[in-house]
Each structure stands twice: as C-alpha cells, then as structure tokens.
Amino acid sequence: MTREISLSELVQKFDQWVTEDRSILFITGAGVSAESGIPTYRGDSGLYNEPDEETGLPMEVIMSGETWQTNPELLMKHLRKVADNCSSAKPNEAHRFISALEERLSRVWVLTQNVDGLHRKAGSKNVIEIHGNAFTMECTAFEEHSWEVSSYDEIAGDIRCPHCGSAGRPAVVLFGESLPDVAVETYERELERGFDVVISVGTSHMLPYIDHPVFFGGAWETLVLNPQPVPIEELAFDYAAKFKAAEALGHVAQNLPGF
Ligand code: OAD
Secondary structure, eight states, X not given: OOEEOOHHHHHHHHHHHXXXXXXXXXXXXXXXXXXXXXXXXXXXXXXXXXXXXXXOOOHHHHTXXXXXXXXXXXXXXXXXXXXXXXXXXXXXXXXXXXXXXXXXXXXXXXXXXXXXXXXXXXXXXXXXXXXXXXXXXXXXXXXXXXXXXXXXXXXXXXXXXXXXXXBEEEEEOOXXXXXXXXXXHHHXXXXXXXXXXXXXXXXXXXXXXXXXXXXXXTXXXXXXXXXXXXXXXXXHOSEEEOSOHHHHHHHHHHHSTTO
C-alpha cells in the first residue's frame, strides 16, 4: 500500500536517509526540469500533445530513428525547439538538492531520461543519461568522435564531425533506437550493487527500464515525488509525495541541517 506523505514527513524521510547514509537512486524525468521552465512531453502544454503543424505527424513518429533517416530536417526542427528550451534553462532546487546529497552521502546516483544536462550543470557527477544529451554531438562514422555545443545556434545546415568531416548528429535516443552502451553498462552495474532507497521524480513511467529499478529489490524503500499519480504507483511505491519537485526538494533542503 502506498502512503501519501506530507512535506514535513518528506523532510523526516530525507533526514533519516542522510543520518543513516543510505544509498539512493533518483530516477528523473521531464517533471524535474519543469520548474526550470522546460516543458514536459506529456500533460499540460506537453511537447507531444500536438502533431507537427505542417505534416500532421504525431511527435512520437517525428522523434524517431526512422525520421532521422528519411527527413532529418523535420526532426531537427523539433529537436531544435527542445534544445532551445533547454539551453537557456538553469538547474532548479531539485537538481541542486540531488547534487548536494551526492556530496554528502557515500553513494547517490541519478538515472535521468532528460537530455537537458541540468543534473550535471547542478554539479551531480553520478548521472546516467539514458536518453543521451541534446548538447553532445556524435560522429556517425567513429563512435569515439564526439563534441559539445552550447546551443543549436552553432548548428547550421549539415552537422559535420570536427575530427573527420563525417556526418554528425545529436547524441539523443530517438524512438526505435537502442540506448547508449556506456549508459546501459553503468545502469546494469549500479543496479547490480543495489540501492537502499529509490526515488522517482517527475516522470510518467512510460518505459520498462525506468520501472525496472523500482521493482528490482523488494527490500528497498521507494518514494514517488510527482503532483500527479503515475501508473505503477500503488504497485511499486511505499510513499507518494504529491508535490512539485523543486518546491518540495527546496523545502527539504531548507529544513535539513547542512544543506
Ligand atoms: P513526461 O512528460 O511523460 O512526464 C512528466 C511527468 O512529470 C508527469 O508525470 C508529470 O505529472 C510530472 N511533473 C510535471 N511537473 C512536475 C513538477 N514540477 N515536479 C514534479 N513532477 C512534475 O516526461 P518523462 O516521463 O520524462 O523519451 O518522459 C519519458 C520519455 O518520453 C522522455 O525521456 C522522452 C519521451 O518520449 C525520448 O525522447 C526517447
């Protein structure tokens, strides 16, 4: 049975986990960056709510590996919108609190679906970017060739690898594509070690590899921080904190000694 908890109980939970130096896995999605001004994919004003105005194609079709092959300009038009929203955004209280916890505790990891890079900008180092990063470009000829851009203003026309001149592309996972090898290896290695606490923040839990860590070890404590219910809530979470991420974790940080 999931128990809905208040803000003060959320503070108490974190106080306990910090005092006991618990290992924590945060699983984050678009909602953790919503209060940084980045639109989510689904829900109110979600990026996927409306089809492309010119072609009428749904966004799930456009943001796919197939569209990258057949109509990269169309895909880049939409990816550019995502990147433009992200490039001006700054980490919020949620990103900052998670990063501060990593400094403080022996083992904290973030498994994020976000491509905005805000967890790293906030200072988190143990980050698994399972869908890549919109500001990393990769060469399609040599996987060891990659480079960073700070905004898509730096990308005009074809993306070319600065090392070898081959075609390049944003290092993001599109629908129908496989997950990045290094991210998957890290994910498997860290899940194998297990966590005491698994916390879901701002994701609608649409993907099996996002649900998996929540079920992986029955003895873990699990908490979901999301103003809306998520599909696996009753099945998977001990505690539900029905708040906005930055508001709630900002409050926790203010009420925990040393944060
Ligand atoms: P979604 O847009 O599907 O879900 C966002 C979640 O954040 C919802 O559950 C909201 O209730 C919640 N939310 C909104 N505002 C919030 C706030 N201030 N604080 C906390 N929670 C909030 O985003 P994701 O679950 O990240 O994949 O989407 C998963 C994947 O679907 C994305 O990575 C992307 C997309 O297709 C790819 O592009 C491969």
